[in-house]
Amino acid sequence: MNAVVTRLAVPDGYAGLLAAVLRDGAGRGEPEWLATRRHGAFDRLRAMGFPTTRAEDWKYTNIRSLLDATFTLPRREPVPEVKSLIPHHLEDENELIFVDGCYAPEHSRFEPESGLHVVSLEDGLRNGDGEALRQRLAESLPGDDSPFVCLNAALSGCGVYVRVDRGVTVSKRIHLLFLTTGLQPGVMVSPRVVVDVGAGAQVRLAQSHIGRSGAAAFTNVVTDLHVGDNANVFYTKVQSEAPEAYHCSFVRSRQAASSVVTLLDFTIGAKLARNDLYAGLDGEGAELHLDGLYAVRGRQLVDHHTTVDHRVPRGLSRQIYKGILNDSARVVFNGKVLVRPGAKLTDGYQINQNLLLSRSATVNTKPQLEIANDDVKCTHGATIGQINEDQVFYLQSRGIAKDAAVAMLSRAFVEDVLFLVHDKPLQESLRALLATYFGK
Template structure:
């Protein structure tokens, strides 16, 4: 598309560090085929570069600030260690169960808790898996086609250093949520991490995975994460991506899932942080009779932007997919939602529903929303809708007439709006933790709004 631009000049900074990253990876014992993936990724990226506003899928999300940023992937973990005390300050710190911590894209075993892995469950870092179980991983990495995130996928192929690799054998139910925490040290602008996560839940297994992205320092870092998820026949998987990076961070995230028949997938995306974030979610409903829920909440303030872009591909009959995305926007922030449901000719009896609701808390916040249905089967039940509105003044008044202060009334209503999404998280402890967190965040944001503007009544 951008044939006139000269990729090397514009994209040089994304290509330059490759030699050292690849060299270090190889010298650390990475299998040779991985270098092939890396090189191919780099070549694809150099060919296309970052998408621009001229790409239909990126019309509202300007990536120029990422291009302007230095690009510093770290071939090796930094010496400056993150302490357990640092982790305790983060939300979701109190969760029990397995925890894998990654710092700037590298697995940090000293901060992780992976001793108590159940039988028939493999949980490891990608880097370790490459060395220990390369053949299996090669298969997993090879079987993914590209989506609208192809530039970032290519970049991730080239630069991924680590990530969570989970393999749950058939019929196994993992009792506690598995928590993967991706930290940006945030000490230097342009620090780039490319987590690559491979999650495989075989037939009739059950597991919940939380991916949390957070920053310790305030620098403008860049996270480009890609999760591949395979949900086997009859399996039940709950996946949470909780993006809460620092206010200057750039976050590109992708979740590509293939779901087999009779399975249940609930995938939640919470976007609370980052200066600019984008979640690309691609869901292939590959077997009959399955249920998929895509559920998301974005909360933006000041000049931030949160973008959700998803494609749900109904390839088989009797599947249900429900998408619920709520946005809460204040300041001059922006939200972008693009949901596309594709119902292929064979996907009869599809039940697909898509809802995007946005709450604008200021006059200068804005949302671009585009729910889209593309239906090639004739016996289906599909609906979609989007709303953009403000707090209902009548609801605020009602609460005030019962004695509640106006700010409390507003927060209660905002929280309730967020609660529609949070309540769909099935795992109780995680739901409660997220609820508390979102409430705290709204309190803080409300304070920001109060400080910034004249009190409103």
């Protein structure tokens, strides 16, 4: 009898990457506990291995080609110019720029604001934020048992720690830009973003991953949002990696009572992208708006796995994921909404809608509700549709060529998600990025 292979061994090269990270860390005076943490995460990863498509959560996403590729760690080399890599430069924001996995203070710009603390992970571990950061990194969070979160914990070299004091409204958007230049082929970048938002505070964050074509990089990022009582957080993730890149992302958000979190996951790049997201409504009356927008073509694969976890009463969640697929692109949407025992008066809504522009594109969508008590209001659904031929002809009959008509209708299809982005300059930059999908 043949045993079913459900796990893939951690590639041999990864142990070498860990050794190099530990050496580098020791040289830069990384604290002892961090090295221990790296070892622990790597041991857990080795024990569990990477999933095959036999694993339920990886049914449609085969990562063998990712594991077969050889990756190198970021080299700290000065890069003369990065502006050309940033397609839609946003004025009036604080930008922290990372080039090929290394923080580049010379390209970043940051105007201090009172009550706002932003440090690169390596600085944060050395200076006064070290203890708070250590505590945050030591907390166990859902997703800790994911192989890619373990890999990130073992290898993470760059990252950001953002802390907003209680009651502070941060005026400027904070934009974390992770750029892949292609100067260092096969680079594996493992950023860790930790965000602490105090009670009653308000902040806008954007996290962009942008790659130049030709950069077969692997980004494996983990973002943790800790949101205090009554706080208000807008977080937008933009993934526009190179067409040959791999991208794994895990966003974990935990919200305290009466907080409002608005998350947008925008995906247009990478060959293979896996977006895991966990949103825990831990405090009563927390409100979550979770939106996704994706536009893929060629042989791109995007796999969304989201969990919205209503743990206590009176939570509200609204999830809208919409996307456009062309050519042989594939999309997976697996969206779980959990309503825990006792989480009464939960109000949950989830929808996934897909527009197929080609007969060879594929969507596997699975919205799931797991409700463990009465007295809740939850609805969900999914649609997969094609462009409406009557609409195409109507636009054609007004002088608009067929491909332009299809582009206009496709953009209209996702327009309601863009419309939900209240930050207008950001909305415009996303619209411009989406336009590149239809560009010739």
